Amino acid sequence: GAVVSQHPSRVICKSGTSVKIECRSLDFQATTMFWYRQFPKKSLMLMATSNEGSKATYEQGVEKDKFLINHASLTLSTLTVTSAHPEDSSFYICSASLSQGDFTDTQYFGPGTRLTVL
């Protein structure tokens, strides 16, 4: 089946630093990748949608200058949390869409990255 990986699985950083999270589709090409944020005991909140080679589309309320998304290839998307602060601490999950070109594609989720900002 389709496998999506994320790296790192866990990261702790100091306030003010930037953190990069990678999302890779291991055995398929993903034209679209998604980034979600999940607070403790809460649902997934879509942050942005990224398509290979184009700018990401951010959901309302998500700061695009703070959460930089790059989808450089069909198998890799990165989320960079710039100048991280304690309120950015959260669980970040990516998903990749196995596109069949007719909107029947399924999203496959990565295992998530826990970010803790001290």
Next chain:
Amino acid sequence: AQTVTQSQPEMSVQEAETVTLSCTYDTSESDYYLFWYKQPPSRQMILVIRQEAYKQQNATENRFSVNFQKAAKSFSLKISDSQLGDAAMYFCAYRWYRDDKIIFGKGTRLHILP
């Protein structure tokens, strides 16, 4: 705007018994997909079952089945012969067929009692 509502924050079921998780949704669209995702303690989201709105037949996957009532906008998940490994957070989700975005409910935490 589309919304997904899961009215049961937590549920418990005895091992080997059957449990039904509720989900309702609101949409003005006629073509869409509905999903149940499982998130175990590992936090990995796993697709449990998927239903296309145009299909009248309820989807089934082994011990998991749904009761899809399109007119009532209801999409419940039945887990038969519950196992300890079924303990997880279950999310009901909706996607319009011409959109990539998935809208998740708030989840139901399922406990399996040995």
